[in-house]
Amino acid sequence: MSKLSAMTAALVLATSAAPAFAENPKVAMDVSIAGEPAGTITLELFADVTPKTADNFRALCTGEKGEDLSYAGSPFHRIIPGFMIQGGDFTNGNGTGGKSIYGEKFADENFELGFTGPGQLAMANAGPNTNGSQFFITVAKTPWLSGKHVVFGKVVDGMDVVKTMEQQGSRSGRTRSDVVLESCRQL
Structure with a gap:
């Protein structure tokens, strides 16, 4: 076997x-x-790009870290038509609370993914490096949010449900009816 063939075979095998x-x-x-x-x-969680953020969300969906760290039964407390639906405050239910599996807050992982259209899943925050459990799903293209909120997933099925939820919102974000994340699980 020639040197080139051996190197090619080794590369293919590797x-x-x-x-x-x-x-x-x-x-x-x-x-x-x-x-x-x-x-x-x-939702697909982009663990390949944002592993820490994706795992936080996944663990809060499964509740595997304990009952006090679970999205089950928490409200979507802020819905703005033409913009986004927001939830994940399982401690206070009104947008003032929530916490991560890493403690109260954790740092922005990266901003590799931008806001390019509806159905994107991102962390809600109160400024840089203040991620907890609150998240939002976009219902429109929101490029001004790129570099400010970590995008870590996308809707792969159920955008019709998101649109139905959007109809319960208002310009102020206050919901017309209770919109609740009843249960959540990993597939």
Whole structure:
């Protein structure tokens, strides 16, 4: 075997033996509006780009870190039509609370992904490096948020549910009816 053939064979063997990237995790959120089931939103979490942020959200969906660290039963407290739906405050339910699996707050992981259209999942925050549990899903293109909020996932199914939720919002963000994340799980 020539040196070139041996090197080519070694390269092929090395690349074929290398582990493939695991698939990004997906979670499902069951939502109710005014106490009635509204449907399920399925989200892909970009663990390949934002592993720490994605794992925080995934663990809060499963509740695996304990009952006090779970999205189950928490409201979508802020919905602005033409902009976004926001939830994740499972401590106070009004946008003033929440916490991460890493403690109260954690740093912005990166801003590699920008806001390019509806259905993007991002961390809500009160300024740089103040991520906790609150998140939002965009219902429109919001490029002005790029570099300010960490995008870590996207809606892969259930955008119709997001649009139904959007109809419960107002310009102030106050919801017309209770919109609740009833249960959440990893798929």
